[in-house]
Amino acid sequence: MNEPLPTGTVTLLLADVQGSTQLWGSQPQEMTAAIAKLDQTLARLVGAHHGIRPVEQGEGDSFVIAFSRASDAVACALALQRAPLAPLRLRIGVHTGEVQLRDENNYVGPAINRTARLRELAHGGQTVLSGTTGDLVADTLADGAWLNDLGIHALRDLPRPERVVQLCHPDLRNEFPPLRHRESVVSQRLPAQLTSFVGRxxxxxxxxxxxxxxxxxxxxxxxxxxxxxxxxxxxxxxxxxxxxxxxxxxxxxxxxxxxxxxxxxxxxxxxxxxxxxxxxxxxxxxxxxxxxxxxxxxxxxxxxxxxxxxxxxxxxxxxxxxxxxxxxxxxxxxxxxxVPSLSFDDDATRLFADRASNARPGFTVDEDNAAAVYEICRRLDGMPLAIELAAARVRALSPHEILAGLQDRFRLLTGGSRTSVRRQQTLRASVDWSHALLTEPERILFRRLGVFMGGFDLDACRKVVCDQDLASHQVLDVLALLIDKSLVTAESAGGPMRYRLLETIRQYAQEKLGECPEVVAIRDRHREHYADLAAAVDAPGDARLELLLDRAQAEIDNLRAAFAWSRENSDTNGALQLATSLQPLWLTRGGLREGSDWLDAGLADAERQGAEVSPRAMARALADKAFLDNMRDPESLARAQRSLAIARELDDPALLVRTLTACGRLAAWNAELARPYLSEAEDLARAIGDRWRLAQILYSKALTATVGTGDPAAAVAAATEGRDLADAIGDQGYSRGCRWCLIAAQWVFGDVTGAAARLRELMNEADATHALIWQVSARERLAHVSAHTGQPDEGRALAGDALDGAAEIGRYMEGVVYSSLAYAALAGGDIDAATEAGDAARERFGDWPLASTTAKPWAQVALARGDLTSARRFAEEDIASGAGWFMVQALTTRARVALAENEPGQAERDTHDALTRAVELRAHLFVPDLLECLAQLAHLAGSHPEAARLFGAADAVRRRTGIVRFRVYDADYQASLEQTRNALTDKEFDAAWAAGAALSTDEAIAYARRGRGERKRPPRAGTR
Incomplete structure (x- = not known):
């Protein structure tokens, strides 16, 4: 007779031969021998590992083996895969579960079905285990063997996914393609679960x-x-x-x-x-x-x-x-x-048994305690949280003692109605009972932990909850007891341990705290602790700012609670101090809106309270509010100037530096206005040794040179010092800002390839840290650079990606991004898209002062459309308000307009004026365009050899630097070049072109400038 199949909880091994049908068709004789050898191997290994094969259970070349112990099943699977069975390659699935017998010789039901679906995932030569089996055998694997977690996967036709692990060994192939289905569902957006899910x-x-x-x-x-x-x-x-x-x-x-x-x-x-x-x-x-x-x-x-x-x-x-x-x-x-209660005689009992075995390894529900466990679950209405709390007590109490404790507490509620309120009271009774079992130090700590929102660390716990009733040295031990009693959970994501109370428990603790006279003191200490964290963010000293920002981000719920408590107690000074202290967080971690909202609320409170708010708090709030709103509120500078007026009446150098810096930053578009603010701020910051504020000031100076005066050399000087200082003190935010200014200068200097590479680095860094301002700014500038490197499609895509973030920052930033989008469209020759983006930029800029010196595409867009009147008007507006390289670009555009209007004299004056300024600024980005304008002028003047030489020089500069011509200018360029070629013999043209191409950039510039006034004046149309 066959040995009876094991019942109850059994480990099943299901296997089959990969590609057996094909092997039978192509190698029938070899397969006959191989299958015979497999049968012999199975007979030997099944017996050696205490397995039993059901009668004829399996299809074709598949087979099933049942084991009473999971370790035997896995050892058998390992032996099968190591056996010399070529050309056969086995796919093996192993799962442990409660089995059902169809008859005395075969299994049926969920356990064998799950094992079969598990096997389907495997490749030939691969053994996969369910997470259940993997957990059972993790500590009993054969020498050299290990398990590789493959994640959670859907199983065909089964509602519940399964964690899958692979059995590995040095003698086996361990590298396989992804499991054999398309429904891998590892979810990274759901909270990780540390305990098993029971029933339901x-x-x-x-x-x-x-x-x-x-x-x-x-x-x-x-x-x-x-x-x-x-x-x-x-x-x-x-x-x-x-x-x-x-x-x-x-x-x-x-x-x-x-x-x-x-x-x-x-x-x-x-x-x-x-x-x-x-x-x-x-x-x-x-x-x-x-x-x-x-x-x-x-x-x-x-x-x-x-x-x-x-x-x-x-x-x-x-x-x-x-x-x-x-x-x-x-x-x-x-x-x-x-959501119904768990069934008392099934899921609820299983949940109790599972959690109790976690609390006290080796605990089982047996004949002696089964009735008590059932009654516990029934008395707790099958509520999972209450059952888990009860199960945690098996460390110290038997199920009968737990049941007795519940009886004492539930008598209070026996007369309640069978409504949802009663169910809430049942849960409250469960927590009340847990609370009643706490010692006095545990009760004190427990209720005080209710003040924390979103979790806490040990340092915060000690600083907030300790007093004469609970000493600091007691906290860790008492906290560990609360963790053991399932009232607090401990979590670690690779950093320091964090603790939290489940929300229902936290609310209960908060209510208990509210019943005690200490509540105000505890909430005050909570506020003070998180205000100290915020103050450290504002003035980090020698600490690493990024680590402080990480902490502040993790504690944002507690910071919100501290801010709310300050306002609730009419402590507007404290609320404003907290909001302004978090300014680096708002600026660097995508919190511009929330920071602005906090300050709005605090300033509204201050307006109601009048003189009760300190001038210092008001000055900080006004300055920081202006800073946060500088790209969405044209009145921000006025608010910053108001803060400065208040600061000048106080003897507080640090506050004066703060407000001066805000004014200088907000006036960056107007160098004459910004310069005195930043100069005074810099002198004062150096005098008081405020390196953090000095880094901000140097960035603001660099930004003023970049977007205000268009002076790349001045930007480099300030940004280099600012970057080095920011890097030295660990201020990554202002390091990024200074690096952005350096890259902008590098671009204007003509190193477009290097600028593009560094912008990509900055973009990736900003993406990794969710630094919204630099995510947008890097994309915007890279879009503009891409227009000059012959990648207009990429430029348009980058600008498109930046638009959503720009809208979050403010209207002005939207205008900047739309401008870069227009430049990229011009570079690609898409005049309609350039027009649309240019109109959007103009609408965003409006009459915003910041836009007065910004590089605007409107003149070039109008020129590309053939609207010469608008093109000249826009170009002259840019010339009137522009400076530095902005002026170079505006003059170049007006020269192109003059050429189109047949005004060669104006075109020549503008081109040479632009070239002179470009030389002074080393703005080589514009040199190829200017050389080509001069070449067209030389051709019009009849100086064809000079024209060919200038065309050759421009082409050589483009080849060396990678600076391309915008496609909207290709037609005029090609026409002028072709006319020049036709005016000369091939030999003359080639010689002149080669002579120009042989010139270095500086030599080409010198040649072009020497030629001014020497060539014939180009004739106007109709005079030749």
Whole structure:
């Protein structure tokens, strides 16, 4: 008789031969021998590893082996793969689960089905294990063997995905292509789960069905019902159904409903958007994307959640929302589905057993305690959180003792109604019971932890919660006890450990804190601690600013709470101090809008309170508000000047430097206006040794030279010193700014290839750190540079990518990006696109003072359209307001207009004026265009050899530098060149061209300047 198959929890090994049909067709004799050898090997290895083969279970060359121990199954699989079975290559899947017998000789049901689907993923020679089996054998693998985690994968026709691991060994092939299906669903947007998901199979199926039919499903139920965990598990299981991904938004930390749109936008990877609401950004981003958003913990921000969800669903036809809330959100089309309690005799008991075994390894539900466990689950209404809290107590209590403890607490609620409120009270009773089991130091720490939002670290914990009732040296030990009791969770993402309370627990702790007289002192210390963090960001001293910014970003919820507490207590000075201290965070981490909003709120409070607000706080707030709004509010400079007037009345050099720097930065477009501010600020910063502010001042000087005076040499001098200083003190934000100015100068100097390479480096660095301003600025300038390097399509794509971010920064930045888009379109010869972008730039700039010296494309666009009147007017406006290399560009454009208008005298004067200025500035970017203009003038004057020589010189400069001619000018160039060639013999033309091409750039410039006035004056049309 065959040995009976193992039952209960069994490990199944399913295998088959890859490509067996093809092998039978091509190598029948070899296959006969190979299969015989496989059968012999199986007989030997199955017995050696205590396995049992079901009778005739399998198809073709597949086979099944059952094992009572997972380690035996994996050892057998390893032996099979190491056996010499060529040409056979086995695909093996191994899974551990509860089996069902079809009869005494065969298995049926979920366990063997899952194993078969697992096997389907494997390649020939590859063994894959389920995550369950992998966990069981991880510590008992054969010598040299190891497991390689392949992630979470969908299994054909099965609703629940599976974590898959590969069995590896030095004797085996360990490198394989991706697993054999197209539905890998590793989700990076869902929170990682550190414990197993128990039960809920029927609920999973039902909610998945609802999601397939409805676009808005809300999981409702009492706190602790398991809404979040179920939503995350469902989302993971349907990830393959949404081409544009699964996104998770946690609203639990929010104390202000107004933050719902901002939080949602950030969860979807969108930074703050000055000038545009988060709702609009979300609508634009989601658009027609096919995606699922999990909106978690909506109950405390219902109205805001309803408004946002309704807007998104109304404007995004392929969006599906899965929400969790303690009550319906109340949006049209919403389908609510109440999360039921776990079944007492199945899922709830399994959950208790699983969590209890985590708390006390070796714990099992047996005959002695099964009834008590069942009663615990029943008394807790099958609520997962309450069950987990109860299970955690097995460290110190037996199930019978736990049950007795619950009985004492639930008597208080036996008369309550069977409503959702009662279920909430049941959960509260569970937490009350857990709280009652705490020692006095544990209770003190627990309730004080309720002050933290979004988590905390050990340093914050010690500084906020300690006093005469709880000493600092006690905190770590007591905190560890709270972690053991499942009241606090510990998390680490490679850095220092962070701690948090589950939101329901945190709210309970917060209520307990509110009942105690210490609440004000604790909240004050919380505010002081995070105000100190903000102050360190504002004045980092010798600390690394980027690390401080990382900390501030991680603690943004606590900083928000500190700001709110300051305002709640009418401490406007403290609120403004906190908001202004975070200025580096707002500027470098995409928080322009939130920082501006904080200052708006604080300044509004200050206006109501009048004299109660200190002049120092007011000056800081006005200066920083102006700084944040400088690209979206034309009145920002006036606000900064007001802050300076206040600062001059105070004996505070640091404040004076701050306000002077703001004024200088905001006046960068007007060098005469900016210079005295920056000069005074620089002298004062050097005198007081404020290196951080000095780096900002040097950047502002470099920026003024870059966008105000158009003087690349002056920009290089200031930016080089600023970059070196910023790098030395660790200020990456202003280092990027100075490097941007250096690259802009490099471009004007004519090193377009080098400038493009460095801009790409800056762009990648900004992308990695989410530095919005430099993400946009690098793309904008690279778009402009690409126009000069013969890559107009890339330039247009870069400018297009920058537009959304530019809109978030402000209207002026939008105008700058549209200008670069127009230049790229001109370079590519697309006059219509250039016109559209130029019009958009002009609309954004309006009469903004910042735009007066900006390189504007309007004259060149009008010239390309043939509108010579507008082209001349725009060029002359640019000449009237421009300086430096901006003037060189404007003069060059007016020279082209004059050529088109048959005004050679004007064209010659403008070209030589531009060339003289270009030489003074070393603005070699414009030299090829100017040489070609002079060549056309020489041709018109009849100086054909000189024209050919200048054409040759210009071509050589372009070849050396990579600076290309915009395609909109190609037709005039080609016509003039062809006419020059026709006026000379081939020998004469080639000789003159070669002579020009042999000149260096400086020699070509000198030759062109010597020729001024020596050639015949070009005749006007009709005089020849």
């Amino acid at each position: 199979d029927a609920e999973m199926r039902e909610v998945r069905g609802l999601l397939a039919q409805h676009r808005f499903v809300t999981l409702t139920g009492a706190g602790g019902a398991g809404k979040t965990r179920l939503a995350v598990q469902i989302a993971a299981s349907v990830a393959a159904d949404y081409a544009d991904g699964i996104w998770y938004v946690d609203l639990a930390p929010l104390a202000d409903a107004d933050l719902v749109p901002i939080t949602t936008a950030r969860a979807l990877g969108l930074p703050d958007q000055p000038g545009r609401s988060p709702e609009k950004s979300l609508l634009q981003f989601v658009g027609d994307r096919h995606m699922l958003v999990v909106l978690d913990n909506c109950e405390h921000v219902l109205d805001a959640s309803a408004g946002l969800t309704g807007a998104l669903l109304g404007g995004c036809p392929r969006l599906t929302v899965l929400a969790t809330s303690r009550e319906p959100i109340g949006v049209s089309g919403e389908v609510t589905w109440r």
